[in-house]
Amino acid sequence: MKNEDHVKIELQALLDKQPLIETKSCSIYKVPDGIRQSNAEAYTPMAVSIGPLHHGDSRLQKMEDHKLLYYKHFIQRSKASLSELLSCVRDFEPRIRACYSEKIDHLGVDEFVKVILVDSAFIIELFLRDEWTKGDVIFSQPWLLTQIAYDLLLLENQLPFFVFENLYNLALLLNDEHHHEFPSFMQFALSFFTYILNFKKPTEPPHGSSIVHFTDLIRNLYLKQPPCTREHKPLVLGYSAYELSEAGVKFKVKNPSSNSSLMVDLEFKNGTLEIPHIRVDDGTEIWLRNIVALEQCHYPHEHYFIDYVTFLGQLVNTNKDADVLIKAGIIDRMVGGNYETSVANLFSDIRKNITVTNASVDYIKLCDGLNAYYNHPWHSKMATLRRDYFTTPWKTVASIAGIVLLILTIIQTVCSILQV
Structure with a gap:
């Protein structure tokens, strides 16, 4: 009986325990271990921590002084007082916490609000500056600026987008009769990422209310609007790029003259597969991995980038496959290293x-x-012919010589018959 009472007390304690965070309100996640293990560095900030999940990381302490300097300049340029900005963040504190899939137990309310305000001010000030800002320690070091930009795209290193918009509007557009002429925070964010990381600028910016954070922003840059329908059916491509080229498929860059082509918008027509251009480098893996992780956690039934990497992972299996896309100009060729191998491994x-x-x-x-x-x-026979007789220069020469010899033999035979 006593054991039953003890168990009852423990079970009641579980009922009284604070519930887990509602998944519907989450948008910022810790990357699942199964995904992280393939390349943990691609999900971990290297220069700056943003938000509570990596706050206090000893590796990133050097940047804290720069963040405080930017915070100071932002407060100085703000039309709102520090008290007003602080109240804005404090009012949103429960809503901001609810955006994280992890419970932020290591930060009390005051410390949490401080982290959010300083980090938000740092990023807004960063977006407002440019390379001509004299003596700026970040913009004077392009490698550092680029690393910070990639850190801002990491799924675990996010702040809710609505926090930036509210602080930005309060600080810079407060009582400004000409605010409609001033760029929105969305426009500043797009300008920063398209300039620093060479992303393609969209014809129209994504609708602000639908963007949850920067990782989501970059995802939305390349999606069709509205997105296409989906079916419960596996995505199976039976042949690789090299095999398809052997069967006569042509590969072409889609919309090469456009700066706003949608990355995931592929098309096959009249024997030609059109794929938008993609630059593959170390940074590509970072932002692509984090968008895929976001879709896995936040868009489990609308994973358009996962479709993209699944398709390309089946299309590009070997160095020969990667070379087909590189020669077509779909993927940039990089100098040094075994580039074809890195491309072939990336999507898989x-x-x-x-x-x-x-x-x-x-x-x-x-x-x-x-x-x-x-x-x-016809196409499968052509693929077999190319594979068996024209894979190397020597085979090609031998095959042509054999064909010529066969033709001459036929001609000689016909001539002999005619002479009889």
């Missing part, structure tokens, strides 16, 4: 330990079209 590594529930109808049609093209009797 990113999709490791990713769970999918459906696929974009556009991508399903894309795979079906390519599979049907390869399996057409």
Whole structure:
């Protein structure tokens, strides 16, 4: 009986315990261990911590002084007082906490509000500055500025977008009759990332209310609006880029003259696969991995970037496959190292330990079209012919010589028959 009472007390304590954070309000997540293990560095800030999840990391303490300096300049340029800005963050404190999938137990209310205000002020001030700011320690070191920009795209290193917008509007647009002529925070954010990281600028910025943070912002830059429908069907491409090229498929950069082409908008028509240009470097893996992690956690049924890396992971399996896309100008060629191998591994590594529930109808049609093209009797025979007789210069010469010899033999035979 006593044991039952003891168990009852423990079970009641579980009922009284503060519940886990509601997943519906979450938008900032710790990357799941299964995804993180393939490349932990791609999800970890290297220069600056933003928000509570990496706050206090000893590796990032050097940047804290720079953050405070930027915070000071932001307060000086603000039309609102420090008390007003502080009250703004304090009012949002419960809502901000609810955006994190992890419970922020290590920061009390006052410390939490302080972290949010200082980090928000640092980023807004960073966006307002440019390379011509004299004596600026960050802009005078391009490598540091680039590293900070990539750190701002990490899923674990985010602040809610609404915090920036509210502080920005309060600090710079308060009682300003000409505020409609002043760029929005969204425009400053887009300008920063498109300039520093060379992202393609959209024709129109994403709608502010739909953006939850910077990782989400970059994801939205490359999505069709509205997104296409989805089906509960696996995405299966049966043949790689090299095999498809052997069957006669042509590869082409989609919209090469446009600066706003949608990265995930691929198309196959008239035997030509069109893929938007992508620059592959160390930074590409960082932002692409974090968008995929965001989709896995936040958009489990609308994972358009996961569709993209799944398709390219099946399209590019080997160095030969990567070379097809590099020669077509779809992927930039980098100097030094075994670039083809890194490209071939990139997309297959990113999709490791990713769970999918459906696929974009556009991508399903894309795979079906390519599979049907390869399996057409004429195209499959051409692929076999190229693979068996024209894979190397020596085989090509030998095959041509054999064909010429066969033709001459036929001609000689015909001539002999005619002479009889």
